[in-house]
Amino acid sequence: MNVRRPLPPELSARSFTLAEAAALGVGRGRLEGSDLLAPTRGIRVPWGVEMSAANVVRPLQALMPDAVASFVTAAKIWRFPLPLNAERDQTLHITRPLETPGSTRPGLVCHRMRLAAGDTVMVDGVAVTSRERTWVDLAGVLPFEQVVAIGDYLVCEHPSGFPAPRSPWVPVKRLRWYVSEQRRVRGLPAARRASRLVRVGADSVPETLLRLALVEAGLPEPTLNYVIRDSRGHPVAWPDQAFESLRFAIQYDGEHHRTAEQQALDNWRNRLVADLDWDQLIVSGADVRKRGWGGVAALVDSRLRRLESARAGALSRPQMLA
Known part of the structure; x- marks a missing residue:
């Protein structure tokens, strides 16, 4: 042998x-x-x-x-x-x-x-x-939504008050400036369009895909990097996306949320958010596989309409005298 x-x-x-x-x-x-x-x-x-x-x-x-x-x-x-x-x-x-x-x-x-x-x-x-040039080149070969998601990854930052402060790999102004300075590059048209949709504050590709699905469905664009605070101004939760005027938050729970420790933390977070009279939608990978991003966007749309209706009804009721 x-x-x-x-x-x-x-x-x-x-x-x-x-x-x-x-x-x-x-x-x-x-x-x-x-x-x-x-x-x-x-x-x-x-x-x-x-x-x-x-x-x-x-x-x-x-x-x-x-x-x-x-x-x-x-x-x-x-x-x-x-x-x-x-x-x-x-x-x-x-x-x-x-x-x-x-x-x-x-x-x-x-x-x-x-x-x-x-x-x-x-x-x-x-x-x-470079990171900037690589991103522009990828815009010519990858699906558009993925290009936006990578752009979000590059510019993502969180202020010091967040549980995990983060500095951007490429500041968003620099990324957009770089794209504006390019000429005759294969992926440039898509990169220019994607740069207008890149936002600061998305921590993962699914968060970006959800935001794009909401915009595609004609819904208002959610706020990223929002902080929910209690009556004393102390931070309580950092939702992935928020519609602050309706007190509605969206959390995308990825695979790491399946651990017992993380689920305990999530349950504690959810109770605090509910105590502050915020409505919250938890989206998981299973939801996306079952409904698709369009289906999740429709679910968000339904929840927003219900909250808007409830708010309008509350404002139209006569105030009770003490």
Whole structure:
């Protein structure tokens, strides 16, 4: 029985070029082993080794020093919240100068275009398009709602009074300025439209998709980063979305809300909100799978109409004398 020769320690936990392997004495036959993946010609990745996107791209840039990780590959390096199909796609995307001949390697998409000096940055020793440029490029290849959601992710911030204060990766004014300065970029029309819908305060893709569904249904746009306070002005709850004039809040409860500890905290929050005479709608992934985003928007519409009717009725009643 043939026993597979182990890789040198320098190569066993990362992607590498064939030239690196040859320099360490690894034979050609060993490089064809079933325990090695070949994302593109001239590169091997040990099977089962979990690596960052930057580590996968690094040996490719050793073969093509002018290559810049871009599009979905850059988004993975930046840890953008991508759709599942894009996250699972192992195709490598790079951008090279216009005058460079196109690359036809399997598993590789080579985009040829000019990048401004500020469009390329170094991340973990890998050349990658900036967050702003990556977002604009993605606008040409991803569904529009997902582009808005990634924009929300980039600009999201919470003030110091929130349970989890957060600074933006890209301030919203800078993102919009960057988009306004671009010319002749493939995803630019969609990026311009998406930049007008990007908002500060959305913590997750589902929160963005819910907001877009409400707007698409013709409902008022909810307030993000709203704080519900008690009679003494102390913060009690931080709803994902709020219609403050009707005292109506929406919470999207993701998977982490299933733990016993988080459910206890949520129950406590819900009681406090109800005590302050706020109505609240809890939306879960199961609701979305059952109703779709349009169905959830219809549920919100029904609740808002009921609250508006109740409020109008209360205002029309004559006041009782003490």
